[in-house]
Amino acid sequence: MEPMVKLAACGIIAVILSVQLKNRSREMSFLISLAACTVILFTGLVMFSPLADFMNRLSKAAQIDHATLGVLKHVCAVMVLTNMVSSFCRDAGENSVGQAIEFCGSLAAAGCALPLLDAVLENISGLLGG
């Protein structure tokens, strides 16, 4: 509860400062929002650790095959990063850069997912063929 209150306060202060500075200096406004996002993201990662622990325990208990399920991890990580960076770019008014990042992110995710697609196709041929 306490870290979330701190994060909420940090977010509100950053937004007020950013809005105040937007008309005087767009660069400063953008840097403030970038800094706030970085702080919030890292604190959020700390908050994510109990869930990560739980998922680690779950993966050990289920003897998860990381070759298959690791792909989902990579795809999620790539897509979350893509989404955040493209949002930053759009906030800074650089829509085309944001779009390019999204396109590259999608390609990178598709690249990560190729072993998964291979396995899916193999399973489909096994199911329908046998």
Next chain:
Amino acid sequence: MIVVMCMLPLITFAEGRLEEQAAMLQTQTLTDSLPANARDLVGDFSLSTGTEFGQEFISIVKKAVHGHSLGFDAAVKDGKKILWVVLFSAVGFAVSEGPTARVISVAAVGTLFIITSSGLNSLVSLGMAAAEDLRVFSQSLLPVMASAAAASGIPAASAAMYAVSTAFLSGLVTLMNALLIPLIRAHLVLGAADAALDIALFSSLKKFVEAFIKMTLKLSMFGFTAFLLLTGVVSGSADAISVKAAKLAISSVVPVVGSMISDASETVLVGAKVLLQSVGIFGMLGALSVLILPFLKIGLRYLMMKISVFLSMAFQTEKVSSFLADVEKTVAFVLAVICCCGLFVFVSCVCFLRVGTP
């Protein structure tokens, strides 16, 4: 005391007669036609002495639950894997939107497909093997039941019911191997394609396959039950009239001992009816012992999938939940097909018993 003394030879005669009839009908082949697992579950059921259906039923279920591995650990392990994927994709969905969320849902559905398809394939094989075992068992059971029913005075009804039961059960097993199982497998693939790609064609195809499987099973079940009941009732009534007419003819045409001969023939018919009842009970227990393990294993998987669907719905992962619901339906279809085969044998036995022992 005198009455009991007089009854003893009759009882001995009746028992000897029953064993003789059992040997003539080759009832020993019934136990041999059961697969080894099912034979262990049925235990030392004797056709000549018979036993109470309820007690044997409970004993078979207890033996199946306590003495065999039902794949509980594997089901829980798969459940944990599914929960892991649902949690991970829920975290991914929480921080992404639009096309990025779409990519995550494709990866999540692909991962779930890999986790569930191998388990489902083994369940399908288990169901197919159970249906085949049941068909082999029914090939031994139904002729014996028909012979016992014919010996108990219903030759026309037993022949008609034997023909209907055999034709429907063989038809269903053939239909299952040739059409239903490939369609059930295709349903899983279409479910994955629908959830991952969100194309209307896959959704329509999936719904069509679902409706087709449901309709085929319902039609075959209704058709079989209606056909068997009608055949049994109509031919059974004709047989009952023939038996009554024969008894009347014997007692009225043969002077003095006519009624005694008629009563003696009644004793033989009663002996055959007792045997029919024993074979009928054994048939139902045999079918139960063949199906109980696959039923429990597939049922356990079905419950696990049901829980997974509820959990995924709680995390609001729409596409993932939709795919898990399709997997649940696929497992339900496998369960429905083997239940349908089992019900065919059960209903046949009940109809033979109903017509044979009015």
